Amino acid sequence: MATTEAKAAPRERANQRPELAALDDATLREALRRMHLIRKFEEEAENSYMRGLIHGTMHLSIGQEASAVGTCLPLQPDDYILSTHRGHGHCIAKGAEPGMMFAEFFGKETGYCRGRGGSMHIADVEGGNLGANGIVGGGLPIAAGVGLSIKMQKNNRVCVVFFGDGASNEGAFHEALNMAAIWKLPVVFVCENNQYGMSMAIERASAVPNVADRAVAYAMPGVTIDGNDLPLVAATAREAVDRARRGEGPSLIECKTYRIRGHSKSDRNLYRTKEEIELWRSRCPIRRLEDELVGHDRFDRGTLEAIEAAANTEIAEAIEFAKASPDPDISELTRDVYAN
Amino acid sequence: MPTDIQPAGGEVRELSYAEAIREALGQAMEADERVFLFGEDVGVYGGAFGVSGDLVHRFGTERVIDTPISELGIAGVAVGAAITGMRPVLEIQFSDFVTLAMEQIVNQAAKIRFMFGGKATVPMVVRLPGGSGTGAAAQHSQSLEAWFAHVPGLKVIQPSTPHDAKGMLLSALDDPNPVLIFEHKLLYKMKGLVPTDAYRVPIGKAAVRREGSDLTIVGTSLMSLKAEAAAARLAEEGIAAEVIDLRTIRPIDFDTVAASVRKTGRLLIVYEGVKTMGIGAEISAMIAESDVFDFLDAPILRLGGADMPLPYNPQLEKAAVPQEDDIVAAARRLKREE
Numbered sequence: 033m034a035t036t037e038a039k040a041a042p043r044e045r046a047n048q049r050p051e052l053a054a055l056d057d058a059t060l061r062e063a064l065r066r067m068h069l070i071r072k073f074e075e076e077a078e079n080s081y082m083r084g085l086i087h088g089t090m091h092l093s094i095g096q097e098a099s100a101v102g103t104c105l106p107l108q109p110d111d112y113i114l115s116t117h118r119g120h121g122h123c124i125a126k127g128a129e130p131g132m133m134f135a136e137f138f139g140k141e142t143g144y145c146r147g148r149g150g151s152m153h154i155a156d157v158e159g160g161n162l163g164a165n166g167i168v169g170g171g172l173p174i175a176a177g178v179g180l181s182i183k184m185q186k187n188n189r190v191c192v193v194f195f196g197d198g199a200s201n202e203g204a205f206h207e208a209l210n211m212a213a214i215w216k217l218p219v220v221f222v223c224e225n226n227q228y229g230m231s232m233a234i235e236r237a238s239a240v241p242n243v244a245d246r247a248v249a250y251a252m253p254g255v256t257i258d259g260n261d262l263p264l265v266a267a268t269a270r271e272a273v274d275r276a277r278r279g280e281g282p283s284l285i286e287c288k289t290y291r292i293r294g295h296s297k298s299d300r301n302l303y304r305t306k307e308e309i310e311l312w313r314s315r316c317p318i319r320r321l322e323d324e325l326v327g328h329d330r331f332d333r334g335t336l337e338a339i340e341a342a343a344n345t346e347i348a349e350a351i352e353f354a355k356a357s358p359d360p361d362i363s364e365l366t367r368d369v370y371a372n
Numbered sequence: 373m374p375t376d377i378q379p380a381g382g383e384v385r386e387l388s389y390a391e392a393i394r395e396a397l398g399q400a401m402e403a404d405e406r407v408f409l410f411g412e413d414v415g416v417y418g419g420a421f422g423v424s425g426d427l428v429h430r431f432g433t434e435r436v437i438d439t440p441i442s443e444l445g446i447a448g449v450a451v452g453a454a455i456t457g458m459r460p461v462l463e464i465q466f467s468d469f470v471t472l473a474m475e476q477i478v479n480q481a482a483k484i485r486f487m488f489g490g491k492a493t494v495p496m497v498v499r500l501p502g503g504s505g506t507g508a509a510a511q512h513s514q515s516l517e518a519w520f521a522h523v524p525g526l527k528v529i530q531p532s533t534p535h536d537a538k539g540m541l542l543s544a545l546d547d548p549n550p551v552l553i554f555e556h557k558l559l560y561k562m563k564g565l566v567p568t569d570a571y572r573v574p575i576g577k578a579a580v581r582r583e584g585s586d587l588t589i590v591g592t593s594l595m596s597l598k599a600e601a602a603a604a605r606l607a608e609e610g611i612a613a614e615v616i617d618l619r620t621i622r623p624i625d626f627d628t629v630a631a632s633v634r635k636t637g638r639l640l641i642v643y644e645g646v647k648t649m650g651i652g653a654e655i656s657a658m659i660a661e662s663d664v665f666d667f668l669d670a671p672i673l674r675l676g677g678a679d680m681p682l683p684y685n686p687q688l689e690k691a692a693v694p695q696e697d698d699i700v701a702a703a704r705r706l707k708r709e710e
Contacts, residue, residue, distance in 0.1 A: 112456070146489030153487040162455060163488060167479050173448020174480060180449055181456040184408065184434065191452075204475070207445025214440065368490035369524050371548035 048328050051263035054270075055105075057330065060321075061339060063105060063262060067097040067318045068343035070121040073130055074293075076347055077120065077137060077151075081297060085355070086137060090151045092293040093121040095260075098317035099224050099287035100125040102265025103192055106273045112160045112178050112191040114171035116224075117152050118291070119164030122194050128156040130347055134354035142357040148368070168229070169195060169202030172221070176208045179217030179282070190276045192220045192269075198229025200243045209284065213250040218276035220269065223286045224259060230295045231303035244286035252282050259287025260317040263324075290315070382568035390423045390560040392534035393499070396541040397424070397461065399570040401431050404459060407545060410437035411446065411463030411499075420465045421501055421560050447473035447498070451480050454496040459545055466512045467502035467554060481550040482525030493548040497541070503556035503594060503644055504693055510681035513689075515645035517554045517592075521622040521654075527551045528622040529575055530593040534564035536619060539573030547575060556594040556644075578625040580632065584612035587638035587706050590629055592618045592651060595642040595675075595694060602699035611707050621651055629655060630664045637669035638706045644693050647676025670709030673702050 045053040055063070074092040081090060093100065100121035104113065107126070115122040123133060128144070136143025136154050144154050155163035162178065165171045175193035182189045199205055200223055212219045223243045227234050240246065247254020253275070257268050265287060272283035290312035294301055301309070325331045387395065400407045409431075414424040415438040428436040439446045443464060450460040464470050470477065481494050504513035521528045527549055531537040537555070544551035581596060582603050591599035596617035603613040614632050618624065633639050639659060641652035652674030659665055659672060675694040683689050 144489065145487060145491070148489050149487040155488045155491065157455075157488060157491045162452075162492075163484070165480075167475060170448075170475065170480060173445045173476060174452040174455075176445065177449035177452020177454070177460075178456050179452070181453040181458045184453075184458060185456075204444055204448065207440070207442035208448065210440060211442065211445055211449065368486050370527075371485055371490075371493045371495075 049263070051267040052324065052328070054267060055263060059105065060325065060330065063101050063266070064318070064321065064336070064339050065343055066101045066125055067262070067321070068340045069130060069346060070097045070100065070124050071318060072344055072347040073120055073124060073133065076351055078293070080137070080351070087139070088150050089296045089298070090137075091118040091296050093118050093291065095292035095312060095316065096224055096226060096289045097121055098262040098265050098321070099222065099259040099289050100194070102262045103194070103222050103269040103285070105266040106270040107160075107190065107192065110160055111189050112162055114162050114175050114178070114191065114193040115164040116171065116194050116196060116199070117164060117166055117168070118196070119154060119194070120151070123154050123156060123161055123164070126156065126161045127159050128161060130350035131353035134350045135357045138354045138357070139359065140354055140357035141360045142353070147360045169199035169204035171195065172199065172202070172204045172208035175219050175221070176211045176217060179212055179219040180215060182218050183215070188277060190218045190220065190273050192222055192273070194222050194224060196229065197223060197225040197227065197234045197243055198232070198237070200246065201229070201237055209250045209252070209282070212282040213252050216279065216281035218279070219282040220272045220276055221282060221284045222269070223284065225286050225288050226291045228291075228295070228303070233303070242286055244284050247284040252284055254284040254286070256286040256288060259289035260315050260320060262317060262321045384565050384567045386563045387534050387566040388560065389534045389537050389555070389562050389564070390421060392538040392564075392566045393423050393541055393555070394425050394427060395566070396538040396570075397427060398430060400542060400545050401427070401435060403570065404545075406457065406459040407461065408435040408437065408458065409461045409463065410439055410449070412439055412441055412465045414438060414463050419463060421557060423499070423560065424463070443469050443472035444476060447476035448480065450496040450498065451476055451484070451494060454494045454550070455484060455492050459495055461497045461499065461545070463499045465501070467500035467516055468511050468514050470500055470516065477520070477526070477550070477552070478523050482523045485549070486525060494550050495548045496550050497544045498550070498552045500552060500554050501557050502554050503558060504682050504689055505558045507684065507686060507689065509684040513682040515554070515643070515677065517552070517621055518645050518650045520552050521651070525550065526622060527575055527620070528554065529620045530554045530556075531573070531619060532556070532559065532593050532596045532617050534562065534566050536573050536579075538566055539571050540575060540619070542570055543572045543575050546572065551575065554593065558594055576620045576623045576625055578619055578628040579617045580614065580628065581617050582613065582615040584614035585636055586612045587640060587703055588614045588616060588629070588632040588636045589640045589642060589699065589703065590616045590618055590655060591642045592621060593644065595644055598694065598696045599642050599699055602696050602703065605696075605700055606703050609704075611703060613703055618651070624655065624658070626658050630659070630662065633659060633664050634667045637667050638709070639668070640673045640675065640699070640702050640706055642675045642694050642699055644677050646679060647674055648679055650676050652676055670706055673706055675699060675702055
């Protein structure tokens with residue numbers, strides 16, 4: 033998403049924290065739009081599943097909207113991202129069309145992957161999204177390759193790779209961060225630490241309290257931040273993206289967040305408490321940003337409601353587009369197994 | 373001499389298999405700045421088997437890249453570079469180590485094009501030195517090519533001559549799909565005639581190395597050379613064996629095999645990988661499922677690696693994979709069957 037930074041914070045932003053003051057109104061409006069799109073996309077994805085419109089599983093990112101949108105704010109349209117099995121939010125944050133996403137989700141020919149990939153493999157290659165991934169940690173080494181490719185082609189792009197706390201215990205994490213560091217690749221590693229790898233709590237899975245603590249092993253900057261704080265995520269990502277673009281190498285950002293829904297549709301939440309879920313529900317990244325914006329008179333409630341309503345309409349239209357789209361033709365079953 | 377040598381301009385001279393690969397890499401890197409070579413010790417060391425040799429001095433460390441010992445990671449680097457416009461050539465030091473890279477090759481490289489609805493391509497080449505005969509024992513001697521032939525989205529080739537090693541590597545670099553090249557380690561020093569031009573030998577085409585009417589021997593990699601040597605001995609006994617070098621195991625050139633079996637009525641398949649669930653089983657089944665089955669005058673025979681890890685002791689190591697004598701004996705047996 034291209035953004036316009038305020039050259040200097042206007043006088044009325046003087047009492048705002050710098051992370052918020054750095055974002056102009058148009059950027060904030062777009063960030064809110066995308067966060068609402070994600071939230072509504074996920075809610076409607078869940079509804080569609082309940083109504084039998086979707087036959088596969090899904091991994092919803094409700095509660096994690098700020099890390100996806102905040103990270104993508106400083107990216108240019110031709111920058112790359114690599115995503116995870118919980119990737120709908122990243123896809124929208126990078127600028128994908130919800131209609132083509134729903135169509136993919138519904139397995140339709142008009143979907144991003146012509147209905148061949150589904151929720152776990154949505155890719156928007158033209159938009160710089162090199163794909164969600166069904167393998168935990170699968171995108172990490174690929175990101176190092178994308179970074180090497182950028183460096184060899186000298187095209188000044190940046191690659192952001194999202195992954196979860198669970199992926200940080202895969203060997204791929206170590207191999208990818210190490211290579212990105214020794215070759216000073218323009219890669220930003222963004223760990224969305226939602227605190228559980230399926231049912232396995234991070235405290236039980238990892239000997240260090242923060243994933244970003246591991247950055248020291250790769251001599252790269254590593255920061256742990258509140259991943260539900262959009263202006264903070266955006267400011268942190270901007271610093272890392274700028275650093276990567278200057279050729280100074282990779283960074284590791286850990287966004288502490290929480291998935292409000294279960295891991296997937298089979299999750300009965302046996303490993304966490306209702307109280308914990310409720311606590312995090314109260315830390316909703318969208319409401320939090322909206323409250324801050326109203327508190328600082330950046331937007332009034334009416335404006336915020338209009339942004340949300342427009343996003344809801346966009347999602348409703350996206351679903352209609354997907355429903356009306358054709359299924360793939362069975363005569364094309366083996367199409368695209370190989371390129372010619 | 374392969375029967376299908378492509379007309380190629382320029383001088384023809386003798387090169388080793390390793391030199392032929394190096395020449396192909398050098399020509400590809402000269403012709404296309406997207407091509408680069410990377411892997412463990414491919415730089416100043418020159419590659420564990422000397423294949424990359426002096427390439428780092430010709431093309432620099434930015435295009436001949438030494439990597440950390442991170443097979444999963446470097447396979448992922450190949451995928452990432454390939455989907456964003458480069459033409460990576462990855463050397464996996466010993467093909468056995470590809471077990472550490474299965475995730476990226478099987479789940480990512482092979483499937484990305486399909487999963488993305490045809491909206492991405494993964495033009496990467498992976499070179500994998502494999503095979504037994506060097507006393508390297510069970511973790512450095514395997515022939516794992518059949519595993520990858522089981523994966524739609526990959527192409528798997530096994531050139532057996534310096535001529536094909538060069539021409540098929542150049543074809544692999546033209547190919548928009550991931551191509552795995554299994555290079556038998558005992559072939560690296562073998563010499564053969566190689567044109568100087570950057571000629572191509574197509575992927576997916578077997579080569580009839582010797583014509584014969586009594587039986588067909590299909591071999592892969594080093595085994596096709598052993599089959600040729602066995603056929604020369606069989607000829608002295610009056611048995612005319614036709615020898616086919618399969619060269620590509622995915623996609624298999626069934627037409628060439630079928631045409632030969634229609635003519636000879638007898639089929640022996642020889643490969644170094646473990647016999648069970650291997651290339652021989654696939655070819656046998658393809659014959660059995662087709663009209664070629666009606667042309668068979670005898671049961672199909674397979675010679676493959678023994679059902680065991682490769683042993684260290686040289687006598688045991690030899691006994692664990694088909695040898696020339698085994699091929700001669702199997703051919704005689706096949707000829708006697710009515």
